[in-house]
Amino acid sequence: MNIDENDIPALARGCAVLGTGGGGGVRAGSLxxxxxxRESGPVPLVRLADLPDDALVVPLSGIGAPTVSHEMIHGEDEPRRIAEEIERLFGRPPAAIMSSEIGGANGVAPxxxxxxxxxxxxxxxxMGRAFPEVQMVSMYVAGIPADLVIMSDVAGNVVTIRPVDGLWSERIARAVCVAAGSHALMSDYVLTAGRARGAVIEGTVTRAxxxxxxxxxxxxxxxxxxxLLKAARLVTGKLTDVERRTTGGFVRGxxxxxxxxxxxxxxxxxxxxxxxLVAVEDGKVRAMVPDLITVVDTETATAVQTEGLRYGQRVTVLAWPCDPLWRTPKGLETAGPRAFGYDLDYVPVEELTAHG
Structure with missing residues (x-):
């Protein structure tokens, strides 16, 4: 199958929903x-089974605060610089691009x-969704070393990082990102198709x-x-308060x-x-990471990203189960509530919402 311009609006809507509020707004990536x-032709959508074992798969994503991405938009040179650096390091060109996270702009921009x-x-x-930190990917959960991160920014800088593990990849990449204005393009976990089998979440572009x-x-x-999502409706109502700040390369609030x-x-x-990350009502948790929580417009079911939340919006909050990989012990250690500093034991959303 090929992805052409007629597919992109649907892909963008799906990525916005799967982004759980993050991954960046989809409009710029869609355009x-x-x-x-239009200029280069439709993009073939391939499965891992279509690639030889030694084919280089290059995950790409924007890293930084989604609020910044509206003003600092990726150019056409950042992916080329990263591809050139990969060819220099590996001695052969990339064979395929993969979205690091299917959520938000990072799902459609690839x-x-x-x-x-x-x-x-x-x-x-x-991911099968969006997460905010570099190590929160299926490749890390699968035990693949995070020994290479390549970043490029709008100023033309290219930074190659050789971290000792996934947690250090987040620390160093985040520091580089902040130095670049809290927004950069990143490739991490460059791997062969053979190594990717069982280490990535397949079928997610089709799902989006x-x-x-x-x-x-x-x-x-x-x-x-x-x-379609088999999602629980947590509440339908009006946004009455939004507290949001950009700090350390993240939007928090x-x-x-x-x-x-x-x-x-x-x-x-x-x-x-x-x-x-977490939905709370009357002191009780209704849903939590790594399950997906998304705010959508009540009338159109269009997802509203965290940076687009505004007082008075009429919205519905939906929540549904994550990929089973995230419910494994290593998955929960990596992207469960405690990974974000919440003193909560993970409970699946279907249990938390079973009685309304």
Whole structure:
């Protein structure tokens, strides 16, 4: 299958939903991807099974605060610089681009990067959603060493990092990102197709397209989306308070939704670190990472990213189960609530929402 300009709006909508509030706004990535495929042609979407074992797969993603990405947009040179550095280091060119995270701009922008480089896009990613930190990827959970990170920024700098492990990759890459203005393009966990098997989450580009298309022409977009995701509705209401700050290369804060209609009298608070991490109502946790929590417009079911939350918006909060990989002991150690500093034992969203 090929991804052409007609697929990109659906892909963007799906990536926004899977982004759980993070990954960056999809508009700039969508426009860049449409322009790229118009100029360079459709992008082949390939499976791991389509690639030889020694083919180099290059995960790419923007790193930094989503609020900054609106003003500091990736150019066309950053992915080329990274690809050139990979060829210099490995002695052969990349064979395919992969989204590091399917959520938000980091899910749709790889279409543009692949098109500009003349490479296929792998139908897979490293999260099945979006997470804010470098080590929070399936490759880290699978035990693949994080021994190479390559970054490029809009000023033209290229930084190659040789960290000792995934946690150090986050610390050093974040520091470089902050020095670059809290926004840069990054490739980490460059790996062969053979090594990627079982270490990445496959089928996620196809899934994002499916999520994006389910609301097209639907009489009740919200219910169509809920049905496809098998998501719990945590609350429907109005945003009454948003506290948000950019610090250390992240967007952090809280958002409060006051229930309306049948939910009048209820209040749900979301804890944010780029993504929606924990949902709390009346002192009780309703959903938590690594399960997915997404805010959508109640009428259109369009996802609202954390940097787009505004007082008075009429929204619905949905939550649904993460990929099983994140519920393993290593997955929870990496991206469970305690990884973000919450003193919470993980409870699956389907248990937390079983009784309404």
């Amino acid at each position: 860049a991807s449409i322009r790229a495929v 279409v543009a990067w692949a098109a500009r480089l003349g490479l296929p896009l792998l139908d897979a990613d490293g 397209l499916e999520v994006g298309r389910v609301t097209e022409g639907a009489a009740e977009p919200l219910e169509a989306l809920r049905g 809280t958002a409060t939704i006051e229930g309306t209609g049948d939910d009048r009298g209820r209040r749900l608070t979301l804890e944010l670190q780029n993504e929606n």
